[in-house]
Amino acid sequence: MTAAVVDQAVPPPPRRTLAQRGPDILIWGGILVVLLISIRPVEMTHISKLFTNSQNMQQFGREFLRPDFASWRLYVAQMWLTVQIALWGTALAVVIAVPFGLACARNVSPVWLQQPMRLLMNLLRSAPDLVIGTLFIVAVGLGPLAGVMALAVNTGGVLAKLFSEAVEAIDRGPIEGIRATGATPLQEVVWGVIPQVAPLWTSYALYRFESNARSATVLGLIGAGGIGQVLFDSLNAFAFSQVGAIAVVIVVAVTLIDILSQAMRSRLL
Amino acid sequence: MSDAAILSIREASKTFGQRRALEAVSLEVRRGEMIGLIGPSGSGKSTLLRSISALQAIDPGDGRIEAFGGSVQANGRIAGDVRKTRSRIGFIFQQFNLVGRLSLFTNVALGSLSRIGTARGLLGLWPSATKTAVMVALARMGVAEYAGQRANTLSGGQQQRGAIARALVQQAEVVLADEPVASLDPVAARRVMDALCDLNRQDGLTVIVTLHQVDYALRYCRRIVALKAGKIVYDGPPSGLSRRELVDIYGPEFEDVFWEGAPT
Numbered sequence: 001m002t003a004a005v006v007d008q009a010v011p012p013p014p015r016r017t018l019a020q021r022g023p024d025i026l027i028w029g030g031i032l033v034v035l036l037i038s039i040r041p042v043e044m045t046h047i048s049k050l051f052t053n054s055q056n057m058q059q060f061g062r063e064f065l066r067p068d069f070a071s072w073r074l075y076v077a078q079m080w081l082t083v084q085i086a087l088w089g090t091a092l093a094v095v096i097a098v099p100f101g102l103a104c105a106r107n108v109s110p111v112w113l114q115q116p117m118r119l120l121m122n123l124l125r126s127a128p129d130l131v132i133g134t135l136f137i138v139a140v141g142l143g144p145l146a147g148v149m150a151l152a153v154n155t156g157g158v159l160a161k162l163f164s165e166a167v168e169a170i171d172r173g174p175i176e177g178i179r180a181t182g183a184t185p186l187q188e189v190v191w192g193v194i195p196q197v198a199p200l201w202t203s204y205a206l207y208r209f210e211s212n213a214r215s216a217t218v219l220g221l222i223g224a225g226g227i228g229q230v231l232f233d234s235l236n237a238f239a240f241s242q243v244g245a246i247a248v249v250i251v252v253a254v255t256l257i258d259i260l261s262q263a264m265r266s267r268l269l
Numbered sequence: 270m271s272d273a274a275i276l277s278i279r280e281a282s283k284t285f286g287q288r289r290a291l292e293a294v295s296l297e298v299r300r301g302e303m304i305g306l307i308g309p310s311g312s313g314k315s316t317l318l319r320s321i322s323a324l325q326a327i328d329p330g331d332g333r334i335e336a337f338g339g340s341v342q343a344n345g346r347i348a349g350d351v352r353k354t355r356s357r358i359g360f361i362f363q364q365f366n367l368v369g370r371l372s373l374f375t376n377v378a379l380g381s382l383s384r385i386g387t388a389r390g391l392l393g394l395w396p397s398a399t400k401t402a403v404m405v406a407l408a409r410m411g412v413a414e415y416a417g418q419r420a421n422t423l424s425g426g427q428q429q430r431g432a433i434a435r436a437l438v439q440q441a442e443v444v445l446a447d448e449p450v451a452s453l454d455p456v457a458a459r460r461v462m463d464a465l466c467d468l469n470r471q472d473g474l475t476v477i478v479t480l481h482q483v484d485y486a487l488r489y490c491r492r493i494v495a496l497k498a499g500k501i502v503y504d505g506p507p508s509g510l511s512r513r514e515l516v517d518i519y520g521p522e523f524e525d526v527f528w529e530g531a532p533t
Contacts, residue, residue, distance in 0.1 A: 173362065173364050173365075173366040174366050174367060174368040174369070176324055176360075176362070176366055177360070177362060177365075177366030177367060177368070177432070177435075178368070178379055178382070179324065179355070180322050180324065180355055180358070180359075180360035181355065181356060181359075181360075181379060181380050181382055181383060181435065181439050182352045182353065182354075182355035182356025182357075182382070182383035182439075183352070183379070183382045183383060183390075184352065184382075184387070186391065187382050187387075187390055187391065190391050191368060191371070191375075191379055191382070192368060195368050195369075195370045195371050196368065196369075196370065198370070199370075
């Protein structure tokens with residue numbers, strides 16, 4: 001390509017001054033400094049152990065890759081229990097999230113209700129389900145119920161936030177149409193708001209069910225029952241062949257749930 | 270308020286930020302009238318209709334709006350029993366405002382919400398009288414065959430006739446139609462206007478319709494009210510609106526507001 005003839009003076013290419021680059025340098029430099037001073041506390045200096053202790057890994061790897069499916073009935077039963085925990089946890093979360101989600105939405109809820117509700121939902125969301133699970137184990141004892149409650153509380157907070165954002169994005173027109181017939185505010189919500197957000201709400205709930213099936217596995221580690229607990233016990237017994245079999249069961253089950261729920265969600269939207 | 274007045278607007282003003290949408294508008298509407306509300310964009314037509322149904326509050330002050338002899342809003346405050354008044358006023362919107370994901374049948378049945386029990390209304394357990402009324406209204410509007418279809422699968426004209434059916438099921442005595450044909454093609458527009466006219470002539474309903482197409486207002490309405498910059502500048506029969514008055518209301522480009530030819 002030949003250079004075009006330009007009759008006016010061509011300005012030089014833009015150059016960022018030091019003042020403009022200052023914030024960038026500060027941010028990236030700051031991250032680098034924090035990384036450097038964190039090397040010792042997190043024992044990054046021991047990273048060579050990955051290789052010097054490699055016979056441990058090799059033994060684990062060998063046994064892991066020869067999964068022992070002798071007690072597959074137990075694994076499948078416990079996996080099913082984990083899915084049931086996830087199902088109930090998500091169902092209770094939806095029950096929590098519908099009223100609270102509406103109460104958090106700027107366009108349907110009065111300010112005096114909206115602000116405290118948002119704060120409460122932030123609280124529910126910010127506590128990891130493992131922490132809430134530990135609390136419920138103290139309250140209701142070891143077992144699946146603690147897992148269900150932990151999932152319900154955490155997911156309830158997350159879904160309330162997602163639900164309220166869906167409500168804030170709806171079209172006001174149909175609501176005014178219903179208001180103009182002399183309907184009560186509750187009727188406006190039931191007939192004007194819910195039909196508009198139903199597909200999105202269902203999609204969010206299914207998505208959270210997928211991730212809850214994974215979370216429920218982890219919750220087993222703290223004694224909330226299900227496949228996670230069997231996994232933890234096998235790990236503690238150094239029964240790596242069983243761990244391998246359990247891992248296969250978990251991966252297959254979670255993948256199946258993902259595929260199923262994605263198929264349902266894509267039909268909805 | 271005179272005995273025959275079904276709607277009474279007194280000194281109603283409405284300000285949006287710096288802009289005055291209504292400036293001390295007073296209007297008396299008698300039962301059975303068909304009024305065409307005209308005026309350029311931003312003249313306050315929609316604001317006036319929305320204020321009558323208390324979909325928005327007018328400015329605090331002396332302004333007040335009454336319907337059926339009771340207060341709708343006064344001094345910038347909407348009356349506590351406004352839902353009772355609203356149930357007697359059908360409102361037709363430019364964008365139809367049906368709930369797109371609900372069937373046409375359900376949308377029209379929602380017109381009965383204020384008359385059936387709360388629990389039934391919330392669960393959608395329509396009484397058989399409502400079901401019959403819905404189908405009668407849909408058949409009258411010529412859209413009964415689409416009753417089971419989702420509203421958002423219907424054309425604009427079909428949706429708008431559905432919205433009129435909702436007002437019928439509501440047993441509205443007054444119909445306020447805010448630019449009901451502005452989103453429609455001329456054929457669908459004429460059908461909707463004929464339907465509104467029919468409600469007025471056959472059922473004796475009071476109809477106020479805002480129209481951007483002045484020829485429609487002149488053809489269908491016996492009383493024309495013209496707004497300009499939030500003030501009523503004409504109130505009288507269509508015959509009183511000659512070229513001079515129209516230029517006064519719309520400016521020299523007033524031919525643009527006619528679909529089918531301006532008067533000379």
